[in-house]
Amino acid sequence: RKEVEQDPGPFNVPEGATVAFNCTYSNSASQSFFWYRQDCRKEPKLLMSVYSSGNEDGRFTAQLNRASQYISLLIRDSKLSDSATYLCVVKGGGSQGNLIFGKGTKLSVKP
């Protein structure tokens, strides 16, 4: 089983749609969880951290289910500018705690 797995997509949705991405991770000792956004030919940038209680930032909601080792990202009222690749990122256990990236889910929002 891969350490961090995501559906690669692409997800093609109309403006205003609600879209959800899922991610599973294999290491139960993982400590921290993030969603990053990567635009075409650009560097990844943090979208939001994912907390056990779930968290919301405007149109974006992230959820963590430790028991199922599952992370989700919900985007409401999609905008054209949301088109990007969304990377699920898990910080491993241990003192170094390197970041482990999923391969990303591509989102394309159409007018």
Next chain:
Amino acid sequence: NAGVTQTPKFQVLKTGQSMTLQCAQDMNHEYMSWYRQDPGMGLRLIHYSVGAGITDQGEVPNGYNVSRSTTEDFPLRLLSAAPSQTSVYFCASSYFGGEAFFGQGTRLTVV
């Protein structure tokens, strides 16, 4: 606000040549790392450092060397370039457990 500065942005090498990718950060982050990103593979960790004078191997270290003589700088050296090292390289820095900030990337082609 420089953040993470990575140079060069583009590079073409001939097989067997060596080169150094530069990475500098001005945020006083302890943790620095190098990733490569290939189509369909996601970001893979090459080497990382948890502080000046300390480096360790990541998932795909072969063919690369690093050093960390100062907190700010973390260069990546390709010893003898091979076509398999054609990729996009990203340098990142962070506090432990915190948000990772990425450089703009280096697009390397080895012919």
